[in-house]
Structure formats: C-alpha cells, structure tokens
Amino acid sequence: MYDYVHGKADWLAAGLPTDGTNAQRPNARDVARTDVPTCRLDEQLGAVRARVREAGWDACVVVNEERVVFGLLRERELNASHDDDEPIEHVMRPGPSTFRPNVAIEEMAAFMTEHDLVSSPITSSDGRLIGLLRRDDAVRVALEAHGHGHHEDEER
Amino acid sequence: MPRELLDRTEVQDLIERGVQLVEVLGPEEYEEDHLPGAINIPLRRIETQAKERLDPTRPVLVYCWDSA
Numbered sequence: 001m002y003d004y005v006h007g008k009a010d011w012l013a014a015g016l017p018t019d020g021t022n023a024q025r026p027n028a029r030d031v032a033r034t035d036v037p038t039c040r041l042d043e044q045l046g047a048v049r050a051r052v053r054e055a056g057w058d059a060c061v062v063v064n065e066e067r068v069v070f071g072l073l074r075e076r077e078l079n080a081s082h083d084d085d086e087p088i089e090h091v092m093r094p095g096p097s098t099f100r101p102n103v104a105i106e107e108m109a110a111f112m113t114e115h116d117l118v119s120s121p122i123t124s125s126d127g128r129l130i131g132l133l134r135r136d137d138a139v140r141v142a143l144e145a146h147g148h149g150h151h152e153d154e155e156r
Numbered sequence: 157m158p159r160e161l162l163d164r165t166e167v168q169d170l171i172e173r174g175v176q177l178v179e180v181l182g183p184e185e186y187e188e189d190h191l192p193g194a195i196n197i198p199l200r201r202i203e204t205q206a207k208e209r210l211d212p213t214r215p216v217l218v219y220c221w222d223s224a
C-alpha cells in the first residue's frame with residue numbers, strides 16, 4: 001500500500017493528465033503556447049530581441065537551465081531603449097505572476113482582463129515553464145467554450 | 157502502514173506498473189477530476205468497499221486532495 005502524500009492537488013498543478021468532467025473543459029495548459037521563446041538571465045538584450053522578433057514573437061520568458069521562470073520580457077521591455085549589451089537580468093520584469101496549468105480558461109481570461117495582463121507564464125508547481133498564455137487566446141477560447149455551452153443548452 | 161510517496165515520478169512509475177489507484181475524496185470531487193484509471197472509494201466507505209473492489213494480489217496507491 002502506498003500513500004501519494006501531496007495528492008491530487010500536486011498532480012493537477014503539474015499539468016499531468018486527468019480523467020473526469022473537468023478534463024473535457026479547456027484549461028490554461030491547453031491554450032498556453034509552448035513555442036514561446038526563452039532566454040537566460042546573462043544573455044544580452046540585443047541578441048535576445050533579434051531572436052524573439054525573428055521567431056515572430058513579442059514576448060520572451062526568462063528561465064534557468066531547468067526552465068524555472070525568473071522573469072518576463074514583454075513588448076515594453078523588448079522595445080525599451082537599453083543598450084544591446086545590457087544583460088537580460090537588468091531589463092526583465094522579475095518574478096511575474098505565474099499560474100498553474102489546471103486553472104480553467106474562463107478563470108484565466110477573467111483574471112487577465114481584470115488585472116490587465118497581456119500574457120502570463122503557466123508553470124508547474126515547482127516553477128518550471130509549461131508555456132505562455134496570451135490574454136487574447138484565453139478570452140477567445142473562453143468565449144468559444146461559453147458559446148458552445150449556450151448552443152447545447154438551446155438544443156435541449 | 158502505507159509507504160509515503162512524496163515524488164510524483166514514483167507515482168507515475170507505479171501507475172505504469174499497474175498499481176490500483178484509489179481516490180478517497182467524495183464522489184463529486186472524483187467526478188470533476190481524478191488520476192487516470194483511479195477508482196473512487198470515499199474514506200468513510202473504505203472499510204466496507206476495499207475488500208469488494210480491490211484485488212488483494214496487486215499493490216494499491218491511495219490519495220486525497222493534498223497532505224493537509
């Protein structure tokens with residue numbers, strides 16, 4: 001006999017698969033973009049900026065070698081008038097709010113709208129990056145899910 | 157006494173090896189989310205249902221919400 005001490009909360013926060021009714025509803029992990037560019041604290045802004053733009057992005061997540069999130073470069077930080085050789089550590093937004101992958105997308109959309117968050121890192125409970133959730137994506141999927149629910153109700 | 161598992165990779169290994177997973181929370185919480193393949197035996201029914209529903213020849217892993 002074994003006892004999984006940290007239980008279901010730990011499993012959900014790690015973004016691991018589950019069964020049940022919530023598994024059918026979109027959550028932060030489903031919508032977060034996993035192809036978001038990442039960079040390290042000691043990289044230089046100029047090189048990172050070029051890489052991010054080349055990838056067609058306007059954001060970059062600052063992580064360590066274990067993909068633990070340290071900061072975020074949003075459009076504002078990327079476009080700031082710093083020298084190209086400025087280390088990322090000096091220009092990033094440190095310690096951004098991160099969210100667990102199992103949070104319902106409707107909840108994420110409402111929170112990001114209310115707090116004016118353009119994008120939010122989605123991390124496991126130990127802080128490792130899963131992806132970047134963009135508010136536009138969260139709102140779109142939340143509205144689609146809501147619209148779909150109404151449609152089903154009308155059909156009943 | 158059950159052996160305590162703190163590391164979820166150990167839990168994943170046991171699941172791959174066919175452990176019987178038992179969620180001991182109530183049925184509503186179980187319906188919303190449970191680990192893949194888990195069955196639900198609420199804690200207050202464990203005495204009566206464990207013998208009926210579990211294979212005594214295979215290991216069992218129980219879990220609730222968290223460590224609190």
